[in-house]
Amino acid sequence: MKMLIVLISIFGVQAMQGQSPGGVGTGLEMWLDAGQGGAAWTDQSGNVTLTTVGTPITVANAINGNNAVEFSGSSQYYNLDSNLGFDGVAQDHAIYVVLEPDNTTTFRSIIGGQNGGFGSIQYLLQTGGSIYLDQDGTGTTANSNPGLPVNSPTLVSTTFQQSTVNTANVNVEYFFNGTAAGGNTNWPLTAAASPMNVHRLGARETTGAVDFFDGRIAEVIIYSQNTVAERAQIESYLSIKYGILKDGDYLNGTGATVFTPTAPYINSVAGIALDTGAELDQQTSTPPGGIVTMSDALTDGSYLFWAADAGTLTYGALGAGAPLNYQRLNRGWRTTELAVDANNTTVSVDAADLPAFPAGSDGNLYLLQGADLATATPVLMTLSAGTYSATGRDFVNGEFFSFASFTMPPCPPVDSPMATPTTGQEASSFDVSWTLPTPNIEMGDRFIVKIYPASTTITEADVIADMPAPEAGAATNGVNPTNPETVTSLTVDGLRPGIEYQIWVQTDCGSTGANTGGAAIQVPGTFTTENYEFEIVADGMTTNDESVQPTASVNITNGQNNTGAAVTVPLTFTDVSTTAGDDYVVTASVDIGNGTNTQSFTVSVTNDMVVEADEDFTIAVTDADGAGPGTAASAAITYTITDNDMAMVTIENVSGNEDDGDLTFTATLDNAVDGGFTVDVNTADGTATTADMDYTAIVSETLTFAGTAGETQ
Incomplete structure (x- = not known):
C-alpha cells in the first residue's frame, strides 16, 4: 500500500519542545510517529495526550519499511486533549501529515474540532481529494488544487502565515511534494472563534463524530512557527524516510543542502541516511514507484541518494552504453553521497520489476557501476526469493549505475569453407572442409552442411531459419575448440541426380555454451550431381506363350537411389507386331525405392482365344521423371508372344x-x-x-x- 504526506500550517498554542524531527528544534507542538508505538500513538513532543476511539490498527512496513496507522473510515479516531491553537488566532503554524487516503468520494476529516463551535478550523479531504479548510459553521473555506490521489504517496504541505494586509487574517498555502498547490490569500478568521480544548485526529464532530478518515496515516507533525527553510528541512526528513519524491533541494538536520536533483536524474529519487540531528534513521529504502532498494550500516551524518533518468525499463542495443556483449537497461541512475560511509552498500531489485531478458541472454542480471558504464566491470547479482542483490558496493559521489543482461555473442561463421564433390558411384557424396571460426566456438557447438538447388536464391537468414528447408544436409556431433580439425567426407542423403547445387556451412551455437544462434556462409562455387544410369533386364525367357506373364527389372547401374524418396522411371512400350491394350497392358513406370538400385515389374499379357501368329513388342527406359534426369544404359528388350490357340x-x-x-x-x-x-x-x-x-x-x-x-x- 502507498502513502501520502500532507503538510499543514495552523494557528494556535505553542507546545513544549521535545525532540526535533528534521532538525527543527523550535515550536514543536505535536509529533505522532506510527513507528513509535503504532496505533497506541504517543506524542513525541510530550504536549498532547491521545485517547483512542474505536480500533485503529498498526500496518507494519506500510511505506518504505515504515509503519502506518490504518483508519477504516468508520468510527475510528483519536481525541487530542490539548488546545493546539487552531482557532481564531492569526499566527503562523505548520502541520505535516504522512498519509495515504483510500477514499476521497466524500468528506474525510484529518483534524477536526470536537464541539464544532463557530470558528473552529476543520482540516479535511473533500470529494475529489483536495485539502479543505473550513471554520466550522461559517462556510469560510480554503481549498487546494489539485486533489490528492488515492492509494499513492504524496507529500502535501499547508502553511498558515499571518497576513500583512489584515493581521487578523492568514495566508494559506498548500504544497504537494514541495510544489505549490494553491491556497487562499488573506483568509479571514471568524471573530467569534474561541479556542477549543480538544481536537480530533481522523474525525470531526458537529452533533456527533462524522467524516471519518479512510486510509493510513504514518506521521503527524505540528509546529507553531513557519519559515521556508524550516518547511524544507521537514519535507526533506519526511521525503527520505517515506521515499517521497519532493521538489527542490534535500536538506539535512542543520539545514545544509545534501542533494539537489539535476536533470536528467530527477526521477524516482530515493535515499538512505543516518542523521541523529534530524531524528532520521533510514538505512534501507525502496521508494514507491522505484525499483532499486539500497541498504547500508551508516555512520551519523551520512547520506546516499540515487535518482533515475527518464529512460524506459527496457534493454538497449547490444553494447550500447554497456560493455561488449552486454545489454543494459535504458534507464540509468546517478548517486550522490554525503560523507564517505556508503562503502558496504547492498543494491537490490525485484525481478518482477524488470523486463524479460533479451533474446540470447544467459538469464542473469549484472550491476554496472562506475563513472562510465560502457567500461564498467559487470557484477553478477545473486537471485534469491525473487530479488536480485549485489553486496559490498562502494559508491562514489556522482557515480552512475544500471543493470544489464549478458547477451551471448553471436555465433560466428566458419572460415574458408570448401567442397569437393566425388566422381564415384554415389551421386550424393562429397567432401566438405573448413577452418574453425574464432572466437566464440565452444565445446558442444556443431556445424551443419545444408544444400540447396543452385537455382534457388538463398540468404544467410534463410539458412539459419531453414526457410526454405534445405534439400539435404548433414551435421557434426559437436566440436572441441581445443582441437581445431577440419570436418571432411560428409555423406549427404537426399540429393537428386543431375542437379546443380549450392552448399552452405552453418555454425550452430544454440545448444550449449555462452554464445547462441547461428551463422552461415556459402561455399564458393556449385556442384552438379551425376545422372543416374538405368537399364532394363528381362527376368526370364523373352519368348513365351500368351499364358505366361513375363517379368523384367529396371536397375540403376551407377549406384543406388539416395534421394530420400522413390525415383520414378518411365517405361516406353513399342509395338512391333502387337497391339498395346489388346495383346498386353502397358506399365507406365516403375519406382525405385530410396536406398535400393532395382525394381522389378510384371507385364500383363492377354491370353485370348484368337488363332494368330507370334507377336513382338519392346520395352525401354529413358529418364527418371521427377527426380532429375537419367541416362539409358542398355538397349530395349524384345518380348515375343507365341500363340497357344x-x-x-x-x-x-x-x-x-x-x-x-x-x-x-x-x-x-x-x-x-x-x-x-x-x-x-x-x-x-x-x-x-x-x-x-x-x-x-x-x-x-x-x-x-x-x-x-x-x-x-
Whole structure:
C-alpha cells in the first residue's frame, strides 16, 4: 500500500519542545510517529495526550519499511486533549501529515474540532481529494488544487502565515511534494472563534463524530512557527524516510543542502541516511514507484541518494552504453553521497520489476557501476526469493549505475569453407572442409552442411531459419575448440541426380555454451550431381506363350537411389507386331525405392482365344521423371508372344431323298482366326457314289472366312 504526506500550517498554542524531527528544534507542538508505538500513538513532543476511539490498527512496513496507522473510515479516531491553537488566532503554524487516503468520494476529516463551535478550523479531504479548510459553521473555506490521489504517496504541505494586509487574517498555502498547490490569500478568521480544548485526529464532530478518515496515516507533525527553510528541512526528513519524491533541494538536520536533483536524474529519487540531528534513521529504502532498494550500516551524518533518468525499463542495443556483449537497461541512475560511509552498500531489485531478458541472454542480471558504464566491470547479482542483490558496493559521489543482461555473442561463421564433390558411384557424396571460426566456438557447438538447388536464391537468414528447408544436409556431433580439425567426407542423403547445387556451412551455437544462434556462409562455387544410369533386364525367357506373364527389372547401374524418396522411371512400350491394350497392358513406370538400385515389374499379357501368329513388342527406359534426369544404359528388350490357340471348321451332316434335288451343307468356324483364311471343300464317295450317278462331285471348292468365331459358309 502507498502513502501520502500532507503538510499543514495552523494557528494556535505553542507546545513544549521535545525532540526535533528534521532538525527543527523550535515550536514543536505535536509529533505522532506510527513507528513509535503504532496505533497506541504517543506524542513525541510530550504536549498532547491521545485517547483512542474505536480500533485503529498498526500496518507494519506500510511505506518504505515504515509503519502506518490504518483508519477504516468508520468510527475510528483519536481525541487530542490539548488546545493546539487552531482557532481564531492569526499566527503562523505548520502541520505535516504522512498519509495515504483510500477514499476521497466524500468528506474525510484529518483534524477536526470536537464541539464544532463557530470558528473552529476543520482540516479535511473533500470529494475529489483536495485539502479543505473550513471554520466550522461559517462556510469560510480554503481549498487546494489539485486533489490528492488515492492509494499513492504524496507529500502535501499547508502553511498558515499571518497576513500583512489584515493581521487578523492568514495566508494559506498548500504544497504537494514541495510544489505549490494553491491556497487562499488573506483568509479571514471568524471573530467569534474561541479556542477549543480538544481536537480530533481522523474525525470531526458537529452533533456527533462524522467524516471519518479512510486510509493510513504514518506521521503527524505540528509546529507553531513557519519559515521556508524550516518547511524544507521537514519535507526533506519526511521525503527520505517515506521515499517521497519532493521538489527542490534535500536538506539535512542543520539545514545544509545534501542533494539537489539535476536533470536528467530527477526521477524516482530515493535515499538512505543516518542523521541523529534530524531524528532520521533510514538505512534501507525502496521508494514507491522505484525499483532499486539500497541498504547500508551508516555512520551519523551520512547520506546516499540515487535518482533515475527518464529512460524506459527496457534493454538497449547490444553494447550500447554497456560493455561488449552486454545489454543494459535504458534507464540509468546517478548517486550522490554525503560523507564517505556508503562503502558496504547492498543494491537490490525485484525481478518482477524488470523486463524479460533479451533474446540470447544467459538469464542473469549484472550491476554496472562506475563513472562510465560502457567500461564498467559487470557484477553478477545473486537471485534469491525473487530479488536480485549485489553486496559490498562502494559508491562514489556522482557515480552512475544500471543493470544489464549478458547477451551471448553471436555465433560466428566458419572460415574458408570448401567442397569437393566425388566422381564415384554415389551421386550424393562429397567432401566438405573448413577452418574453425574464432572466437566464440565452444565445446558442444556443431556445424551443419545444408544444400540447396543452385537455382534457388538463398540468404544467410534463410539458412539459419531453414526457410526454405534445405534439400539435404548433414551435421557434426559437436566440436572441441581445443582441437581445431577440419570436418571432411560428409555423406549427404537426399540429393537428386543431375542437379546443380549450392552448399552452405552453418555454425550452430544454440545448444550449449555462452554464445547462441547461428551463422552461415556459402561455399564458393556449385556442384552438379551425376545422372543416374538405368537399364532394363528381362527376368526370364523373352519368348513365351500368351499364358505366361513375363517379368523384367529396371536397375540403376551407377549406384543406388539416395534421394530420400522413390525415383520414378518411365517405361516406353513399342509395338512391333502387337497391339498395346489388346495383346498386353502397358506399365507406365516403375519406382525405385530410396536406398535400393532395382525394381522389378510384371507385364500383363492377354491370353485370348484368337488363332494368330507370334507377336513382338519392346520395352525401354529413358529418364527418371521427377527426380532429375537419367541416362539409358542398355538397349530395349524384345518380348515375343507365341500363340497357344486352335480353330476348326466343321460341316454339318445333311440327308435327303433322291428326288429332293440339291442338298445344302453349312461350314462353321468355332474360334476366331486373326486375319481370316480359306479352306477347300471336296466330296468323297460313301454309300453314295458318283459312278452310280448318285451325286455330282465337288472338287476344291474354296470357302473364304473373315476369321470371326461362329462364322458360317
